Amino acid sequence: MSDFFEGIAPIPFEGPESENPLAFRFYQPDRLVLGKRMEDQLRLSIAYWHSFAWEGGDPFGGRTFERPWFGGGMEAARLKAEIAFEMFDLLGAPFFAFHDRDIAPEGQSLAESNRNVREIADYFARRMETSPTRLLWGTANLFSNRRFMSGAATNPDPEVFAYAAAQVKCALDVTHQLGGANYVLWGGREGYETLLNTDMGRELDQLGRFLSKVVDYKHRIGFPGTILIEPKPQEPTKHQYDYDVATVYGFLRRFGLEKEVKVNIEVGHAVLAGHSFEHEIATAVALGIFGSVDANRNDYQSGWDTDQFPNNVPELAVAIHQILKGGGFVTGGFNFDSKLRRQSLDPEDLIAAHVGGMDVCARALLAAAAIIEDGGLDQALADRYAGWETPEARDMLVEADLAAIAAWVDQDNIDPQPRSGKQEKLENLVNRFV
Numbered sequence: 001m002s003d004f005f006e007g008i009a010p011i012p013f014e015g016p017e018s019e020n021p022l023a024f025r026f027y028q029p030d031r032l033v034l035g036k037r038m039e040d041q042l043r044l045s046i047a048y049w050h051s052f053a054w055e056g057g058d059p060f061g062g063r064t065f066e067r068p069w070f071g072g073g074m075e076a077a078r079l080k081a082e083i084a085f086e087m088f089d090l091l092g093a094p095f096f097a098f099h100d101r102d103i104a105p106e107g108q109s110l111a112e113s114n115r116n117v118r119e120i121a122d123y124f125a126r127r128m129e130t131s132p133t134r135l136l137w138g139t140a141n142l143f144s145n146r147r148f149m150s151g152a153a154t155n156p157d158p159e160v161f162a163y164a165a166a167q168v169k170c171a172l173d174v175t176h177q178l179g180g181a182n183y184v185l186w187g188g189r190e191g192y193e194t195l196l197n198t199d200m201g202r203e204l205d206q207l208g209r210f211l212s213k214v215v216d217y218k219h220r221i222g223f224p225g226t227i228l229i230e231p232k233p234q235e236p237t238k239h240q241y242d243y244d245v246a247t248v249y250g251f252l253r254r255f256g257l258e259k260e261v262k263v264n265i266e267v268g269h270a271v272l273a274g275h276s277f278e279h280e281i282a283t284a285v286a287l288g289i290f291g292s293v294d295a296n297r298n299d300y301q302s303g304w305d306t307d308q309f310p311n312n313v314p315e316l317a318v319a320i321h322q323i324l325k326g327g328g329f330v331t332g333g334f335n336f337d338s339k340l341r342r343q344s345l346d347p348e349d350l351i352a353a354h355v356g357g358m359d360v361c362a363r364a365l366l367a368a369a370a371i372i373e374d375g376g377l378d379q380a381l382a383d384r385y386a387g388w389e390t391p392e393a394r395d396m397l398v399e400a401d402l403a404a405i406a407a408w409v410d411q412d413n414i415d416p417q418p419r420s421g422k423q424e425k426l427e428n429l430v431n432r433f434v
């Protein structure tokens with residue numbers, strides 16, 4: 001046991017009235033919500049990169065945090081892993097997620113880097129024999145090293161494609177070894193800065209081929225988890241190919257992968273794409289590709305991805321409502337792709353941030369469940385579309401051609417009357433629960 005979190009006890013549930021800043025007021029793993037344990041509804045996960053690898057830098061300044069594992073080699077990586085699991089234990093975290101490069105340093109060659117990753121993965125495996133924390137997903141960092149500056153799968157240099165493929169193979173092997181529920185691909189460099197040096201059609205083909213190979217390999221090793229693509233419209237590249245859920249769906253269809261791959265939707269990425277988080281969830285549910293979620297929030301005044309911890313219950317509640325209506329998570333979960341502010345230096349801040357995030361998710365889940373149990377919103381929706389339940393309407397949709405429909409309009413003298421959309425009334429209804 002290290003002394004990093006000295007003085008901090010495992011986080012208890014103390015209920016809504018508690019004034020203890022390091023206690024859960026709403027997150028109660030065993031509480032039943034819509035017939036399922038709260039922990040199983042939310043499947044909360046801690047992001048290794050933000051909590052343990054990120055040093056507190058921004059574009060104008062470097063490291064602000066002091067952590068005993070910074071700047072080191074494998075010794076430091078081992079300490080980082082030990083302290084990560086100490087934090088998972090304190091929080092009772094159901095899941096965690098990592099990039100290969102978060103957990104172990106790059107070596108002189110890919111072979112050495114992979115050995116480093118495997119050594120830490122072996123440590124995780126041993127630790128997971130006694131810890132209840134599971135792996136929500138693993139991924140490969142195909143964006144930090146300068147070799148990926150012009151893309152990974154979409155690079156003009158085939159050697160970079162090969163390097164990326166080899167790196168993903170190792171990350172997927174390790175994710176499989178650790179019983180990961182999913183494997184994520186976020187294409188941070190899969191996009192372009194200028195068309196003057198970019199053959200877009202070729203790059204999209206490369207991306208499709210790469211993804212197909214990942215899916216083939218998943219089947220070859222028998223990885224039972226879900227492959228997820230994480231859409232983001234820009235940052236770091238100016239134009240990213242996985243712009244949003246709808247764009248990713250079109251891409252998957254083109255390569256025949258829409259039954260194989262789902263999406264990991266991040267709140268901040270949805271906002272950057274000009275959508276709401278719930279829009280992206282509803283789109284994915286409608287298209288049958290909803291997988292998992294990266295929970296965070298962006299600052300509404302800055303046009304970049306600020307990755308703050310979620311703290312807005314009403315906003316999150318309407319998003320969780322969409323997730324529940326879609327049937328809830330299967331292999332996915334709520335991964336806190338959220339980082340501290342760079343002035344939040346203390347180990348305690350790391351705990352407080354997660355306690356707050358977990359409580360906000362719990363409270364939003366309770367609100368969303370209450371909306372569903374009330375039934376008013378569902379009833380309003382059913383009423384709004386009731387006309388489509390008649391045999392004539394169904395027949396029109398499936399059988400009738402335009403001429404038959406036109407004849408029907410003539411014969412019955414159809415003259416549709418507008419009806420109120422009732423938006424404010426429905427917003428008031430939601431407000432009763434958030």
Ligand code: XUL
Pocket residue numbers: 099139184186230232266294305337
């Ligand atoms: C970047 C981002 C990544 C992915 C994993 O904006 O969200 O952390 O979640 O590579």
Ligand code: CO
Pocket residue numbers: 186230266294337
């Ligand atoms: Co993310």
